[in-house]
Amino acid sequence: MLTSSLVLGAAEGASHNGINGGDILFQLVMFLVLLALLKKFAWGPLMGIMKQREEHIAGEIKGAEQSRAEAQKNLEEQRELLKQARQEAQVLIENAKKQGDVQRDEIIALARTESDRIKQSAKQEIETQKEQAVTAIREQVASLSVLIASKVIEKELSAADQEKLINEYIIEAGEKR
Numbered sequence: 001m002l003t004s005s006l007v008l009g010a011a012e013g014a015s016h017n018g019i020n021g022g023d024i025l026f027q028l029v030m031f032l033v034l035l036a037l038l039k040k041f042a043w044g045p046l047m048g049i050m051k052q053r054e055e056h057i058a059g060e061i062k063g064a065e066q067s068r069a070e071a072q073k074n075l076e077e078q079r080e081l082l083k084q085a086r087q088e089a090q091v092l093i094e095n096a097k098k099q100g101d102v103q104r105d106e107i108i109a110l111a112r113t114e115s116d117r118i119k120q121s122a123k124q125e126i127e128t129q130k131e132q133a134v135t136a137i138r139e140q141v142a143s144l145s146v147l148i149a150s151k152v153i154e155k156e157l158s159a160a161d162q163e164k165l166i167n168e169y170i171i172e173a174g175e176k177r
Helices: 002-015 021-154 159-176
Strands: none
Touching: 021 159
16 A cells, blocks of 8 residues: 555656645655654664673673683682792702701711721720630640640750750641641
8 A cells, every 4th residue: 555655646746846745744654654663673673682782792791801800810829829839849858958967967977886886896806816816825835835844854955955846846836726
């Protein structure tokens, strides 16, 4: 109906050279109706979609800012934890060095004590061996003296014979040993 009236209006306008007020008024009313329909069915939903898109983008920006702030906070926490871990590691290293020094000193002291004990034991053993050797030599000298004395008593010898006899007994005693 609208198109037929437009066509009729256009045909009448062609036959008249003047301005027709009814046609203008009709076209103005139709334009306002079209504008109202566009506002209701196109502009309203379009603005609703745009508003939703604006809210969505604003939410995304806000979420990104929150994520960035949280990431910055986590980064600071991680840096602090790393700093603490380095400090703890340094303390552990220092403690290990101190403990190592203490153990080294203990080991050195223990080694010195053991060394002194071994030296003392060796000295005692040397002293014991020395006493045993002196005792053995005294016993041999005594037995040789007795032997020589008994031989000398049996016969009277000259100085050369006595020297010869002593040398023989010394050799004989050396072979027995």
